[in-house]
Amino acid sequence: MRTRRTENLCDAVAGELGRRIVAGEIAPGQPVPTQAELCEQLRVSRTTVREAMMRLQGKGLVEARPRDGVRVLPTPRWNQFDADVLAWRTATGRVDPDLLDQLYEIRTCFEPRACALAAERSDDAGREAIRAQFVVIVDPSSSSARRIQADLAFHLEIFAATRNIFFVSLGAAIKTALAMSFRISQNRAGISGTEIRLHGSVCEAILAGDAPRAEASMHALLHESKETARHAAKSKGLERDDRTVAARARSASGDIRPAYERLVLRRPTDR
Amino acid sequence: MRTRRTENLCDAVAGELGRRIVAGEIAPGQPVPTQAELCEQLRVSRTTVREAMMRLQGKGLVEARPRDGVRVLPTPRWNQFDADVLAWRTATGRVDPDLLDQLYEIRTCFEPRACALAAERSDDAGREAIRAQFVVIVDPSSSSARRIQADLAFHLEIFAATRNIFFVSLGAAIKTALAMSFRISQNRAGISGTEIRLHGSVCEAILAGDAPRAEASMHALLHESKETARHAAKSKGLERDDRTVAARARSASGDIRPAYERLVLRRPTDR
């Protein structure tokens, strides 16, 4: 794997504020605490707060103006296709059924067409990458986590095979939300036989270069998996996943300092 | 209109660097000048350079590491659906035919389905907004600029009518690129009769709540307009548009200071 660079302070602060905002703790139009207040609350310098704020500004979450402070922008201004924003939206610990529905709606636009393009344009390496992930999915000895990972990679490899940078970027953006969706679906029952069969159909069609069938199969797969996810989300709203639960607890308590310190594993200099 | 807040230094620097990067002046994997060098080149403080860098980092354009400096990430890591990134890509002054093709490819995924959803879900206000823009498009007395603006608004209103936040956000992201595309198509011949008719067909179908027809009409419109744009882009690559040409000239000369000063209309303190 890649060297996992230690998350720096600015990342942590941006994540903290970003999660608070997308969770709706500060309503659109409302002001975020002033930079001076955030310095105190989070025990970091104003430089760091400002750098974090710049990130949020770049994602369209907030807007700053002198004297008025920093205010949360209306949700249509948010860059919903930003990987961080989408990840923060799924980090609340509970499943947002609205998000799930809207996500399937756009996936239904994209993924069938991506399959068609992949069938037409993929090279040997691309096809092999897709096939390899499918093998893991059907392998009965795969653990649940491993299968979820492969399912995710399967979809991402299809995007990569389209040779259209927008599809690739879209995959990266929804990656986290996709993983959440898969976790919900495969909650404990594991993946259904129907879904495995449909994955196989998609895979075969792409390998065979059969664009229409690839498109149709993915369409069917999305329909099937949407129903599964919806049922799973309704019956029980995903309650374990350590990091997520911790985040929720912190968020509920309103206390950020201890959580922040846990996050970066050290304290800023005490004076 | 809205009060156009004066662009601040950090915005200008982020834009300058962002444009350089997406224009390919610094290849992926290559290092951006160090923050100290950028301070000198752009005549701004390191604070400002760093804040701009944070914005670029948030968009996945670059990654910073101590000792190694800031390096441009490979293009698949870029957030291609970020409004700024897409705007910078279209700010080069010349039309990138590859971008145009890929853009049409994703629009073909999205927009027909958006029309179907709009036909199913739009309320009176939404339908009226779409109709109003169509009226401007067909009005023979509309100026070219006005018609381009209305064409853009027409498509954005359709996204808004889907009541799916992802479509809305997508519209905002591709807005600038869409405008560029329209400018190319309507270069001097104006909008074609066929395109006007197809716009009408889309509009009617949505107002009538006829989802399949709305979808099909938009599909046809995209096909038609793609051909038009491709021809226009081939025959002549869009050569006027003051701001754009200025940006290209600056970019070619490699001199950034005068351009930057023009941008913010004043000099930083000379000491």
Added chain:
DNA sequence: GCTTTTGTTTTGTATGATAATTGACGACCG
């Protein structure tokens, strides 16, 4: 009553100092 001025609050920018990270190189040891 209207305009102007002045003040206040908040973000914006600059500067300098110090800490942390990490790649490169070389010393040391097996």
Added chain:
DNA sequence: CGGTCGTCAATTATCATACAAAACAAAAGC
């Protein structure tokens, strides 16, 4: 000869502080 470890230096990361600029509000002056 080869590998491991430590030292050094370059660069970003963080902090503290000061002042500038913008925007709004209230007071002052006509």
